[in-house]
Amino acid sequence: MDVTVRLNVNGVDKTITTDPQRKLLDVIREEFRLTGTKYGCGEGQCGACLVLVNGEPLRSCLSPITVADGKSIMTIEGLARGDSLHAVQEAFLEEEAMQCGYCTSGMILSAVALLRENPNPTDEEIAAGMNGHICRCNGYVKVMNAIRHAANTLRSESHG
Amino acid sequence: MDKGKHQTGRFSTSPRHTGTLPAFTLPRRTFLQVLGSGILITVTDPLALTQLAGATLPVAARIHLNEDGTITAMSGKVEEGQGPRAELSQAAAEELRVPVSQVRLIMADTDVVPDDGITAGSRTTPRNVPEMRQAAATARELLTQLAAAQWKIDVRTLEVSDGRIRNPANGQVMTYVDLAKSKDLAKRFAENTQSDVAVAPVAEWKVLGQSVRRPNSRDLVTGGHRFPSDIVRPDMLYGMVLRAPSYGTTLASIDLSAAEAMEDVVVVRDGQFVGFAAPSTHWAEQALEAAAKTASWRTEPQPVSNSTLHAHLKEHANTERARTDVKGSVERGFSEGNQVVSATYTLAYIQHAPMEPRAAVAEWSGEKLTVWAGCDNPFRARRTLAEEFSIDTEQVRVIIPDMGGGFGGKHTVEAGLEAARMAKRAGRPVWVRWTREEEFTWAYFRPAAVIECKGGLRTDGSLTAWEFTNINAGGSAIETPYEIPNTRIASVSSDSPLRQGSYRCLGATGNNFARESFMDELATAAGSNPLDFRMAHLKNERLRVVLKAATDRFDWSERRKHITPELGVGLACGTEKNSVVAACVSVEINRNRGKIRVLEVCEAFECGPILNPGNLTSQVQGCIIMGLGGALTEEIQFENGKILNPGFSRYRVPRFKDVPKIDVHLINNPDIPAAGAGETPIIAVAPAIGNAIFAATGAHIRSMPIRGDLLKKS
Numbered sequence: 001m002d003v004t005v006r007l008n009v010n011g012v013d014k015t016i017t018t019d020p021q022r023k024l025l026d027v028i029r030e031e032f033r034l035t036g037t038k039y040g041c042g043e044g045q046c047g048a049c050l051v052l053v054n055g056e057p058l059r060s061c062l063s064p065i066t067v068a069d070g071k072s073i074m075t076i077e078g079l080a081r082g083d084s085l086h087a088v089q090e091a092f093l094e095e096e097a098m099q100c101g102y103c104t105s106g107m108i109l110s111a112v113a114l115l116r117e118n119p120n121p122t123d124e125e126i127a128a129g130m131n132g133h134i135c136r137c138n139g140y141v142k143v144m145n146a147i148r149h150a151a152n153t154l155r156s157e158s159h160g
Numbered sequence: 161m162d163k164g165k166h167q168t169g170r171f172s173t174s175p176r177h178t179g180t181l182p183a184f185t186l187p188r189r190t191f192l193q194v195l196g197s198g199i200l201i202t203v204t205d206p207l208a209l210t211q212l213a214g215a216t217l218p219v220a221a222r223i224h225l226n227e228d229g230t231i232t233a234m235s236g237k238v239e240e241g242q243g244p245r246a247e248l249s250q251a252a253a254e255e256l257r258v259p260v261s262q263v264r265l266i267m268a269d270t271d272v273v274p275d276d277g278i279t280a281g282s283r284t285t286p287r288n289v290p291e292m293r294q295a296a297a298t299a300r301e302l303l304t305q306l307a308a309a310q311w312k313i314d315v316r317t318l319e320v321s322d323g324r325i326r327n328p329a330n331g332q333v334m335t336y337v338d339l340a341k342s343k344d345l346a347k348r349f350a351e352n353t354q355s356d357v358a359v360a361p362v363a364e365w366k367v368l369g370q371s372v373r374r375p376n377s378r379d380l381v382t383g384g385h386r387f388p389s390d391i392v393r394p395d396m397l398y399g400m401v402l403r404a405p406s407y408g409t410t411l412a413s414i415d416l417s418a419a420e421a422m423e424d425v426v427v428v429r430d431g432q433f434v435g436f437a438a439p440s441t442h443w444a445e446q447a448l449e450a451a452a453k454t455a456s457w458r459t460e461p462q463p464v465s466n467s468t469l470h471a472h473l474k475e476h477a478n479t480e481r482a483r484t485d486v487k488g489s490v491e492r493g494f495s496e497g498n499q500v501v502s503a504t505y506t507l508a509y510i511q512h513a514p515m516e517p518r519a520a521v522a523e524w525s526g527e528k529l530t531v532w533a534g535c536d537n538p539f540r541a542r543r544t545l546a547e548e549f550s551i552d553t554e555q556v557r558v559i560i561p562d563m564g565g566g567f568g569g570k571h572t573v574e575a576g577l578e579a580a581r582m583a584k585r586a587g588r589p590v591w592v593r594w595t596r597e598e599e600f601t602w603a604y605f606r607p608a609a610v611i612e613c614k615g616g617l618r619t620d621g622s623l624t625a626w627e628f629t630n631i632n633a634g635g636s637a638i639e640t641p642y643e644i645p646n647t648r649i650a651s652v653s654s655d656s657p658l659r660q661g662s663y664r665c666l667g668a669t670g671n672n673f674a675r676e677s678f679m680d681e682l683a684t685a686a687g688s689n690p691l692d693f694r695m696a697h698l699k700n701e702r703l704r705v706v707l708k709a710a711t712d713r714f715d716w717s718e719r720r721k722h723i724t725p726e727l728g729v730g731l732a733c734g735t736e737k738n739s740v741v742a743a744c745v746s747v748e749i750n751r752n753r754g755k756i757r758v759l760e761v762c763e764a765f766e767c768g769p770i771l772n773p774g775n776l777t778s779q780v781q782g783c784i785i786m787g788l789g790g791a792l793t794e795e796i797q798f799e800n801g802k803i804l805n806p807g808f809s810r811y812r813v814p815r816f817k818d819v820p821k822i823d824v825h826l827i828n829n830p831d832i833p834a835a836g837a838g839e840t841p842i843i844a845v846a847p848a849i850g851n852a853i854f855a856a857t858g859a860h861i862r863s864m865p866i867r868g869d870l871l872k873k874s
Contacts, residue, residue: 018440018442019442019443021442022440022442023442026440026441026442029390030398030440030441031440033392034383035383035386035387035389035390035392036382036383036384037383038387038389038515038516038564039389039517039593040515040516040596041596041807041808042595042596042597042807043596043807043808043809045807045808045809046515046808048515075383076381076382076383077382077383077384079382080382085378085381085382089381089382092381093373093377093378093381096371096373096374096377096774096775096778098241098374098377098380098381099241099242099243099565099778099782100240100241100514100515100516100562100563100564100565101241101377101380101381101385101562101564102241102387102514102515102516102563102564102565103515104380104381105383108381126816127816127817127819128816128817130816131815131816131817133815133816134515134808134813134815135515136512136513136514136515136565136567136786136813137241137242137515137565137778137782137786138781138782138783138784138785138786138814139778139781139782140781140785140814140815140816140819141781141785141819141822142778142781143816144816144819
């Protein structure tokens with residue numbers, strides 16, 4: 001029996017009537033056509049599918065669509081303000097923190113949430129906070145650089 | 161880089177006319193779609209392009225000048241994250257003397273680009289970059305000739321920079337934009353193959369040698385890039401395929417009625433192939449599950465498991481057909497020595513596990529098939545698809561959007577075939593993306609291996625004989641770089657119980673692990689130390705340089721004095737694909753828990769002149785960390801034909817917390833041609849770790865992955 005779910009995606013209200021077991025990831029990709037959110041493993045191990053739900057990181061490959069009812073979802077497509085990239089996106093570009101780039105969407109959103117919680121993380125805290133993300137190009141060093149870089153930018157913005 | 165081409169003046173010779181070759185053409189409709197405005201060439205034979213290669217290609221096959229002065233460059237190579245998009249754009253920009261931002265590179269669209277073969281084997285840098293440079297240099301030369309003709313002056317007096325041709329005598333300037341509309345230019349680009357006009361010498365590089373960012377990287381941070389699995393076509397269905405429960409199993413019967421009764425589901429049964437296409441992946445999965453529970457399977461026994469694998473490989477070694485390379489006489493060498501040492505090393509199957517599993521969208525339009533796919537071999541994929549559906553090759557267009565990783569694991573186009581089968585029946589485009597479990601089970605693996613080593617030592621500590629046999633993993637980097645008078649080196653095939661294929665540096669990961677681990681065992685037997693023992697047998701100057709660089713930076717000799725049973729340091733080096741690498745590592749060993757942790761990796765790498773330092777650093781860092789996985793944790797477990805760990809929860813790949821302190825030292829060597837760099841930096845990692853553990857504990861490390869649990873104190 002299908003259910004109707006109302007949610008806000010990147011600032012836009014949406015209504016979807018579908019099987020309650022259907023995964024949030026599949027709805028985002030196949031119904032809303034926002035393909036920046038990726039499938040990586042289907043078992044919550046790699047973080048490629050990570051989105052922010054009411055600001056909190058969620059692995060959309062494991063989550064049925066019903067968890068999003070009444071919530072605000074941010075996908076990677078909703079992070080920039082027009083042409084102006086978020087500091088974390090800028091930092092990933094500046095530090096060349098991607099190779100194939102398939103894991104990048106989830107990593108960036110996770111880093112946004114991490115830095116909101118902890119604006120001045122140590123390297124250990126970054127590694128612990130990002131450990132649920134897999135990059136098979138193994139570009140972890142530059143991702144660490146990018147998150148440090150973004151933390152600096154965001155701190156100077158908030159102090160400025 | 162070809163040194164010989166650096167010396168002459170800017171306009172050495174005229175481009176060769178194609179003469180009797182068929183006039184070069186592109187399919188006009190496709191071309192207009194892809195390039196927008198620019199030079200247009202009439203259609204006569206769409207295949208002319210792909211039947212040509214290398215130096216026989218007309219300039220127009222590689223380079224187009226658009227009417228706004230921007231440049232479209234074309235390559236059959238695939239971007240899977242290792243940097244050819246930046247590198248090939250740099251190559252075109254360098255020789256056309258324009259900023260790299262003015263070049264737009266089209267890659268891997270079989271209707272538009274030349275057949276540059278497979279993207280593998282570190283071949284893009286040594287082969288395709290020079291080809292792109294030569295084509296771009298020829299294009300620049302043709303442009304300059306046209307300007308000279310219009311001005312009626314000697315071409316050799318003109319200067320070219322920043323997309324402008326200048327007559328220094330009177331300061332007159334003509335831009336590429338001015339020339340772009342010339343019909344004469346279009347004709348010249350189409351009729352001339354690349355000339356041997358000089359390319360820029362390394363010392364004069366402006367774009368090459370710089371850290372140029374991947375041109376489409378902004379789309380990667382905004383979610384705007386469409387990977388193969390992101391392609392959406394109008395009216396598209398999502399497909400899933402019924403898989404056998406294990407290797408050696410075939411479908412005996414299945415009841416498809418429940419799935420067929422589902423609304424909007426297209427079921428395709430063709431022999432062993434059963435596919436389900438539906439308006440969503442969820443619905444396709446429901447249909448698959450409804451049918452799968454009615455399936456009955458015929459099972460052939462699969463007696464080999466990962467615990468009996470190496471005995472099986474050895475037993476089935478095809479020694480009669482070994483590829484053997486003999487120098488001197490090892491029998492004589494062993495008899496001349498006073499000591500013979502031998503050891504056997506093993507290698508597990510591992511998975512590439514790229515973040516994006518195999519994916520494709522297939523769309524039929526009458527007899528014409530278009531497939532977007534994640535595959536590193538677009539023209540081979542096109543032939544495979546044409547054969548499968550008994551249509552002409554030119555009826556198939558394969559497009560490879562920049563894809564989510566490969567590492568040698570995506571030479572084949574399975575998802576494309578599956579999508580095309582379903583799309584043909586459905587009469588609509590069909591999308592297929594393998595699940596992680598499918599990728600871990602049915603994609604091919606890096607070969608497992610047994611590697612047997614035997615070395616003879618004289619009392620003075622020199623090696624007299626070397627015997628090295630790799631069973632099942634192939635001959636990549638199987639030759640020893642060390643000077644040994646008598647050697648017998650063999651690569652032997654065997655019977656692989658699982659599907660196997662290429663990998664990052666393929667057999668070199670295993671061959672270098674065995675050789676470099678064994679070198680440390682020999683050094684100990686010879687009463688020497690790992691560094692002196694290697695240097696005493698090493699004449700390869702490039703390898704000596706990286707070995708010295710890595711050990712100096714790491715302070716290896718001093719730190720080796722402070723090894724404890726809990727803290728080891730080790731080194732390894734190697735050469736493959738015309739590049740050289742050396743690594744020093746420090747490793748923490750917890751013998752109570754059987755845990756190994758790599759604390760530091762210092763790696764020196766040299767691959768000729770550095771084309772893009774930023775990307776090269778990424779490749780070396782990535783290889784080092786990927787190498788940790790194969791060294792310590794990655795291993796496919798299987799029993800009764802079933803993969804037991806087909807997911808990241810049970811197959812451990814490196815994560816953030818595993819990343820050691822990494823020091824990458826890139827050595828620029830401008831005096832030789834550039835070699836590829838995406839593979840070789842992986843080969844020194846595992847043996848350096850094993851050697852550190854050996855130095856700390858005395859335990860012989862002879863398997864990949866290294867079994868920390870075997871070091872556990874009982």
